Amino acid sequence: MFKFSNLSYSKQRMAIIAAFSFIPLALLVTFAYLPVINMFKYSFSDWNGYSKRLEYVGFENYTKIFTDPEYFSVFKVSLYYFVATFVQMGLALYFATILSFQTWFKNVFKGILFFPSLMNGVAIGFIFLFFFKPDGTLDTLLQALGLGSYIKLWLGNPEIINISLAGTSIWRYMGFNFIVFLGAISSISSDLYEASDMDGANRWHQFRYIILPSIKRILQLNLILAISGAISAFDIPYIMTGGSNGSKTFVIQTIDVAFKYSKVGLASAMAVILLLIVIVVTLLQRLLIRGEED
């Protein structure tokens, strides 16, 4: 009878390399590389997603995106999410720092601050629809605090809507940054704090000269990822507003163009631009980090 273990190790090795890499490689090619190649191909065509023929139109789709304000204006929306990331990381850093020292109910606070980042995106979208709706949580709270005159149409006013949505995004992702920072800070040896205590350093000194330098790398990484994060914002605005009132992000626009208006060619060109931005940003980050290590 055939038994795998009876084969010589060199034959086993060949068999196992082939067998173990087949499925992962097939998946990788089909769902990571093939889509990219096709996307580039579609982006130079006027394909609608279902017709048999596709006509190549050169750079027409790209010219359209960069000249038609309807497509270009969505990048402005990204700026709100980009700015929000800084607020989010500032808060995360602050909470991570104070919770890395002795604190009452440390684990309770840790859990409460982190939990939102584990929650279902659709649930969060609904929770904040309720939060921002007229006479919703926020309005009632402002009313109770005597700040009723500040009440606005949080999701109806194009001037404010992106601030409301970016705020929701801070609420959702702050805990994730927080836990990553907390992990990084907790790997700092406690000797350093003790030594600095002896030298009379206060908490600010410890933050500035011990914590900040130790987590600089992870901080940089997150800052740079913020750019691609801001451009690929999708869940929160799509679930809450569907992109209405000027809250359309680049990804919502792409999905609409592709699946609502059946302009797969144009949508692919948009996706290619998005991909290029993300790749440039990620490469930049890798280079920076590598430069750091040398």
Added chain:
Amino acid sequence: MYMLKRTLANSIKYAALLLGAFVALLPIVVILFASLKTKAEYSATSPLTPPVNWLNWANYAKAFVNGNMLTGFVNTAFILIISIIGATLTGSMIAYILNRFKFKGKSLMLGAFLLATLIPGVTTQVSTFQIINKLELFNTPWAAILLYLGTDIIAVYIFLQFLDSIAVALDESAMLDGASYLTIYWRIILPLLKPAIVTVIIIKGVNIYNDFYTPFLYMPKTSLQVISTALFKFKGPYGSQWEVISAGIIIAIIPTLIAFLSLQKYIYNGFAQGSVK
């Protein structure tokens, strides 16, 4: 003076923590309140008012039954279990050969996995959709499962990193006992990878349970809805019935809360590990 300064700093610290906890909890707590109110009570009271009867489950029953949330849970569980087992097996298999063997094309393979991390899934959806369509997987659970497996490069990374810390001497001594490579993978490597597997399960589990995009785009059929898409459907028919929507929201969050409370320690570690790519 020093004492005073310390006390002041401490007060600011706790004030900030309490405010942070308040902001994190308030939006959820008001939803819990609303979910326990009757229709009349909901329209007569402010969102900040607690419900009269804390045991009014009527909205939950309505949300669960009319919202087809059971279907959602069953589909989510099916996709989750198959994807996680698949990701663990395929991820650890490829990581095992990439970490333990030298062979032609190895660096090319490693590079291919590395390069793929640069491609965010969200950008390629438009053409991924065509592939799923051509494979005739549109509107089947296999669309989601294959996508979760195929784009899961993070799992490969976590396994690769972890394999570095497992001594090769273990493999060698097993080989002296005549164990085949298959036995080594199955009996030695896989059990030792347990902490990494837990990390993968947590990160993947959270991502799949919360993913809205993939099921929404690839499985619009009602009988295939997952928790995310089932909840999203509340937007139409229950648009104004916030007490029912609220119950649906809480139902969707409860499994996450239970998992979080029982796996806290691993979840914290998992997220910290998974983020360092």
